Amino acid sequence: MLKQRLIELLTQAAGEAQQMGKLPSIALPEVTIERPQNPEYGDYASSFPLKLARSVGVSPLTIANDIVELTTPGPEIDTITVAPPGFINFTLKSDWLTNQIDSILAAGNAYGNAVLGQGSRVQVEFVSVNPTGPLHVGHGRGAILGSTLGNVLASAGYDVEKEYYINDTGNQVDAFYRSLNARYQQCLNIDAEMPSDGYFGSYMVELAKEIAAEEGDRFLTIPEQEAISQLGQLGLEKMINQIKSDLELLGVSFDVWFSERSLYDNEQYQTAMSLLRQADYIREKEGATWFVSTALGEDKDNVVLRSDGSPTYFASDIAYHYNKFIERKFDRVINIWGADHQGHISRMKAVVGALGVNPERLEVIISQMVTLRRGNELIRISKRSGDIITLREVIDEVGVDACRFFFLSRSADSQMDFDLELAKRESADNPVYYVQYAHARIASILRLAQQRGVNYEDGDVSLLSKEPELILIRKMLLLPEIIEIVANTLEPHHLTYYAQDLATVFHSFYKQCRVISRNEALTKARLKLVEAAKVVLAKTLQLMGMAAPEKM
């Protein structure tokens, strides 16, 4: 990538300056290259001399001049200039810029891909909602975050596996089973009482009705414990399928659906525990079994086995992470959790460390709360009690692409209001349509060219020299950097801003430069440009999981 080459260029020049005695022989700070926001400062800039001046005691301007004198720029660089108080600014040659159009067209859908990951295996685990109820908007946020991150990491050269962890055992599942049984009996006119810790949402009634309709009253004829278990498993399976189809609707897919229960069925839980026990991180006290996280700097220990001998969710998580790192040997594991799991991060990292794995290999992204509202009316999204607005209803109301874009456009760190009224009102005037419109517009131009039988394969891109053309190319060349940034920071929201910028620059170009005109040579050149822009736009939309429509 060009940025990398500029870094090398400056590093080398600084090294030479040292050899010539123009700079003292000290360890040089890392060369950084920025994108100046003001185009007057060129395409790239470095504040390296300013940083260096501190330790060297030489004026930054002098350093900048010395370094620039020693650079031997490649064919892509037009000018390297020094600007006060000590910046080095680079501008790109316009014929190099225009040549990139051919590279983009040649790369096609692979444009922007990187080799950052070098094929290392990264797991992204997300959503992983208890299958005791339907998904709501908050879950949608995590889902979109995860699937987009998966796309970007794959494009950055990682071997990505997306995974949904199914909590199919434990207290909450048990409560779900008993609730379903009660609702089922009620369906069949039996005066059953809902458990106090049960799930009271109306979806449970619907679920029970569905099962009663399909299975009749056969669960009444077997022992109740047996019935609860069979009925529960059936209900759970249905809930999982519903979750699966809701996610599919959102364009979110998984490579693996991982069962929590399987950790106990195949002894991985026992293996993980004995590993920790050997390392002396497991102790018995107060009748329960604890993970001694205080030994690892945590402020308290955590129960893994209750006094009744049943494992906590934390026990499962220990086994699960043992499985991720040691059984399946992922190089990196990324977990996306809701803000309410924040406190779980440090002890999970402690566990990973205790298992002998570098805790840095576990990265947790916390997505902050989403509150759903309709105008001023707050809508509760608690699954436990009462009714909720499901993710599906929200998608039906505002549309998949708008939904994805909306969730993606805010950083995971900041909480957000999802105002249904606003989302619908804005949907006609939504940034996502603005971006998609640019794509459709290009498609329409290319259709016209085809109708007129214009073959532009031999178009000469060096004819492109107008400002709007070059600005568009410059913006297209930013995508690889965006992909790299998102892959490194795990912050996909940058994509939405880039998409809007790219669309803006295209629309502006479109207004100022007629593509298909009487000037045949220019027409061909511009068709190439426009097709390349379509490639970049489509790639950006694809990474975000959104449609790139030919017409709309």
Added chain:
RNA sequence: GCGCCUAUAGCUCAGCGGACAGAGCAUCGGUCUUCGGAACCGAGGGUCGUGGGUUCGAAUCCCUCUAGGCGCGCCA
């Protein structure tokens, strides 16, 4: 009490050590005899929550305080 997140233009949010702080929406004013006006061009609008500190340089880093959110279960 402790931990994490947030506070930037009227609204929703980017920017997170560098050059005059940006975008969308909203407001106001312009642009249509040609490829899709779901478009384009322009204007106004900000002591970057408060007070300190570090630095040649701070919205960005450190500390104080204020406000809001989420945690601190033998729930997940």
